[in-house]
Amino acid sequence: MRSSSYAPTVPARRSLRALLVLALTAATAAALPSARAATPTPTVTPAASTSALAAKPYMGWSSWSMQSSKYPGLNPDGDYSYLTEKNVLKQADALAAKLKPFGYEYVNLDAGWWMDQAWKPGFDGYGRQKADPGRFPRGMKPVADHIHGKGLKAGIYLPVGLQKEAYGEGEVPIWNAGDCTTADVVYGDLRTTNGWDSAYKLDFSDPCAQKYVDSQARLFADWGYDFLKLDGVGPGSGKNGDQYDNVADVAAWNKAIAATGRPIHLEVSWSLDIGRIADWKKYSDGWRIDTDVECYCNTLVSWENSVDDRWDDLPGWTRHAGPGGWNDLDSLDVGNGEMDGLTKAERQSYATLWAIAKSPLYTGDDLTKLDSYGVSLLTNREVIALNQGSMPPARPITPSDPQQVWAAKNTDGSYTVALFNLADRPAAVSADWAALGFTGKAAVRDLWNRENLGTYKDKVTQALPAHGSRLFTVTPRGTALTTTGFEAEAAANTLGGNASLADCSACSGGKKVGNLYVGGSLRFNDVVVAKAGTYQVKVAYVSGDPRSVEVSANGNGSTSHKFPSTGDWGTADTVSVPVQLKAGANTITFDSGSGYAPDIDRIDVPKSS
Numbered sequence: 081m082r083s084s085s086y087a088p089t090v091p092a093r094r095s096l097r098a099l100l101v102l103a104l105t106a107a108t109a110a111a112l113p114s115a116r117a118a119t120p121t122p123t124v125t126p127a128a129s130t131s132a133l134a135a136k137p138y139m140g141w142s143s144w145s146m147q148s149s150k151y152p153g154l155n156p157d158g159d160y161s162y163l164t165e166k167n168v169l170k171q172a173d174a175l176a177a178k179l180k181p182f183g184y185e186y187v188n189l190d191a192g193w194w195m196d197q198a199w200k201p202g203f204d205g206y207g208r209q210k211a212d213p214g215r216f217p218r219g220m221k222p223v224a225d226h227i228h229g230k231g232l233k234a235g236i237y238l239p240v241g242l243q244k245e246a247y248g249e250g251e252v253p254i255w256n257a258g259d260c261t262t263a264d265v266v267y268g269d270l271r272t273t274n275g276w277d278s279a280y281k282l283d284f285s286d287p288c289a290q291k292y293v294d295s296q297a298r299l300f301a302d303w304g305y306d307f308l309k310l311d312g313v314g315p316g317s318g319k320n321g322d323q324y325d326n327v328a329d330v331a332a333w334n335k336a337i338a339a340t341g342r343p344i345h346l347e348v349s350w351s352l353d354i355g356r357i358a359d360w361k362k363y364s365d366g367w368r369i370d371t372d373v374e375c376y377c378n379t380l381v382s383w384e385n386s387v388d389d390r391w392d393d394l395p396g397w398t399r400h401a402g403p404g405g406w407n408d409l410d411s412l413d414v415g416n417g418e419m420d421g422l423t424k425a426e427r428q429s430y431a432t433l434w435a436i437a438k439s440p441l442y443t444g445d446d447l448t449k450l451d452s453y454g455v456s457l458l459t460n461r462e463v464i465a466l467n468q469g470s471m472p473p474a475r476p477i478t479p480s481d482p483q484q485v486w487a488a489k490n491t492d493g494s495y496t497v498a499l500f501n502l503a504d505r506p507a508a509v510s511a512d513w514a515a516l517g518f519t520g521k522a523a524v525r526d527l528w529n530r531e532n533l534g535t536y537k538d539k540v541t542q543a544l545p546a547h548g549s550r551l552f553t554v555t556p557r558g559t560a561l562t563t564t565g566f567e568a569e570a571a572a573n574t575l576g577g578n579a580s581l582a583d584c585s586a587c588s589g590g591k592k593v594g595n596l597y598v599g600g601s602l603r604f605n606d607v608v609v610a611k612a613g614t615y616q617v618k619v620a621y622v623s624g625d626p627r628s629v630e631v632s633a634n635g636n637g638s639t640s641h642k643f644p645s646t647g648d649w650g651t652a653d654t655v656s657v658p659v660q661l662k663a664g665a666n667t668i669t670f671d672s673g674s675g676y677a678p679d680i681d682r683i684d685v686p687k688s689s
Contacts, residue, residue, distance in 0.1 A: 133345045134365035136468045137406045137440040138307075140186025140235070141175050143168060145411045145444025147190060150378045151419050160199065163192045165216045169226050174447035176230035182459045183468060186307055186345075186442060187227045188235030193220065206255035207246040207262050208296050209238065224304035235307030235345075236300055240326045241279025242266050242292065255295035260288035273324055275317030275350065284328045290335065297336035300344065307345040308333070310364075315353035327359045334363040347408060347440075354647055357400050366406045366440060369397045373410035379421025380413040380444060383547055387422070387430050391480065391502060392626055394437055396647030398475045401438055407473070409434055411444035415454030419446065424453060425548040428528060429500060431457045432549045435467045436474035436486060436498050462527045463551065466496055474498060477516065479641035479655050480626055483509045487516060494555040501544035509550075510541040513558065514616035514686050515656035520558020527551045563618070563684040566604050568593040576601035577672070584622060586652040587681040592622060596629070596670065596677035604683060607666040613689025616656045617668065623678035624649040630671040633659050638671065643678045652681050661689070 146154050147162045155161045172187045193216060194202050194209035202210045211220045224234035242265055246252065250263030265288045266280040273281035282289040300308060310333060311317075314324035330348055337344045348360055349368040360367040370393045375382040390409050401407045412434050413420050414427040422430065434441060443458060450458070457463075474488040474496055482503035488496045495516050499509040513519055524533045524540050528551055533540075535557065542550045566573075569581050569591040577600035584592040593602045609615065625645050632638035639657075646653040659668060670680055 133343055134405055135403050137438050138186055138345060138366070139182075139184040139441045139464075139468075140188060140233070140443075141171055141179075141184065141447060142188040142190055142235075142411055142442050142444050143171070144190035144372075145374050145380045145413050146446060147192065148372075148374050148376055149380050149419075150376070151380065152378070158197055160192050160195075161197055163189065163215055165218065165223055168223060171447050172227045172230055172232060176232055178447060178450065178455070179458060180231065182461065182464060184441070184443075184458075185231075186233045186235050188237070188307055188309065188442065189223070190237045190309070191239070191311070193236065201243060201245050203243075203246045203252075205253070206295055207242065207248065207252045207292065208255070208299055209243075209246075220305075221303040228304060233306035234304060235309065236303075236305045237309045237311060238296065239274050239276070239279055239312045240310055240329050241273045241281055241312075243279045244272075247280060254288055254292050255298075257288055257291035257295065260291055262292075264288035265292045271323050273314070273326060274312030275314065275319055275324075276312055278312070281323060282329060282332070284332060290332050293329070293332040294336045294339060297333065297340050297344070301337075301340035301342040305344065306342075307347065308337070309347045309349055311349045313348045313350070313352060315356055316351050317349075318351065320353070327356060327363075330359065330363045349408070354396060354400075357397075361400065361405045364405065366408050368408045368410060369393060370410065373413070374444070375421065377421070380416070380419055381411075382421045383423075383426050387426070388502060388547075390433060390437075391484070391500065392644070394433075395476055395480070395644035395653075396624075396651075398437070398473045399647070399651075401473045407437060407439055409437060409439035412439075412441055412458075413444045414457045415443055415445035415447070415450040417451045417454065419449075420454075423545075423547065425545045427453070427457060429502075429547055429549040431463070432498050432500075432528075432551050433486075435463045436488065436496055436551070438467055438471070438473045441467055460528060460530070462530060466527070471496055475653070476644050477654075477656055479657060480644045481641055483507050485509065485511045485515065487511070489516075490553075494553050497540075497552045497554045499540075499542055499544065499550045499552075501546065501548050504546050506543060506545050506548075508541055508543050510539050511552075511554070512539040512616045512656070512658075513554075513556070514538075514561055515618070516554070516556075517561050518556045518558050519561050519686075519688070520556070522557055523555040525553040525555075527553060562687045564608075564687060565682055565684045566607060567591075567682045568602060568604075568680045570604075572605050574603040574605060576603070582679070584652070584679070584681065586622065586650055588620060588652075589682065592652075592679045592681045594622075594679040596672040596679065598672060598674060598676075600677070601669055601671040602680050603667050603669040605665075605667050607661070607668055607685055608664060609661050609666065609685065609689070610663060610687070611689065612661065612663045614658050615661050615686050615689050617659045617686075618654050618656045618684040619643075619670075620652050620654045620681035620683070621678040622646055622649060622652050622681060627676055627678045628673070629677035630669075630673045631657055631659065632669045632671070633661055634666055635669075636660070638669070640673070649679075661685075
């Protein structure tokens, strides 16, 4: 019953979602609780342990990828049957033996631990999920104890809200909560919530609702769990609107976990609304930014469904990740070769993006059957150090075109630089030092191959296979780049079509040029350079979603570039685009063509090519 977003272009994923909704909504309530007046949700202070728990992205293993796959032999007793005590402990033992020395420590059980093989849920006498005796015959505490005995941490899972089957006509008592019953914890109209409408929405205007969450948190703490994934959370998870706004639930879980006195990492999921990032950062230790990475097919994942989505979906979130909370890209399934469903090049690119984005590194592979290439990806200490160290998350420094470059400046002055060829055929990809902010020479180290490549002047270029990548540390030996800036709102520029000036508090001059759609254009005039050549022009822009723009110089042919989302329409970011200029005065034009282009803040042109 894990995340499976609404995706009309992917029928298979939507079918799975429908199946899970049907399974979880089989029982409905007959009696309605009394209506209660709404009152504001009280302010909750995040637990003191939050920043310590998420000081760096967590590492480990999760059960869902194998549970959800149709790969032969994984789920012999029916869909999602992989999740059993025997299988979880087998993976815990393998994690301890193979990956624990490299920092992997969490063993996370995903959806279904309270479901039988027919996906029928079980609950205790207080409306709390109860371990299915077929899957976990000894209950959940012995599982956590075994995991702890290996020097690891144990994780567990819940959907947000009161599951419909736990309602019991509103008469089920709430543990340690006086006369509170399930009728008291939900709204009188039994409105549903979460990404599958599988639960009734908790009404926190009644203190009984908080007490219900407290009772669940107390149970997990008593069992010894160290991690909770709260799933189906909105806004997001394919749903929006008040009915699916679960911020109050996440705040309640934050409060409940703090009250237990046990440090429990709270991860919220899935495909969350970036517009509520302040809430996710305030109340949780990490947040899923996208749909499931699993393909729900005969492998664990596939490149097209949906590993490759992350290159487009991540950029707007990048600035929000840091100590205390991280952008979760979902499971990293790169260790099992054929079962993963990816080429070697795709596996490396997948691992590269997760590492430089500082996403949690938790694999969903069968750890008992890792191949040698998978082990090399999962245990490369230099790559893990990027993910776990002080480097900020990398971001794209070029447009989101088929060939792109991501980078981050490290605390020692070097740069982490990743080259990606996301095209379906081989292509060369270059990282220009000008796009990083310096000129001259730089030393280059290949992190995956753990070798120094020597000194490169002005740029490094690599021929990459389809969906391939390289990952470097680049140490400048040259000088800082000098540029000339040109504001979009300057009187010397020429606006065409619908283009117009707009205020912009995030922009360098307090204004930007927007309304670049269906023929709207912005032409920068009198861009003077000393000599002819290809210049890496840095473009500052604002765009709440990925948008393409046609870039040209001096009336010559244009090149279309897709600019990544800046996260919202109040945030500016930059990418560098190559522009061929002549000696002397030039024009540089940004044209929307037949679509919608990003808003433009300014450009910075290097003083030499």
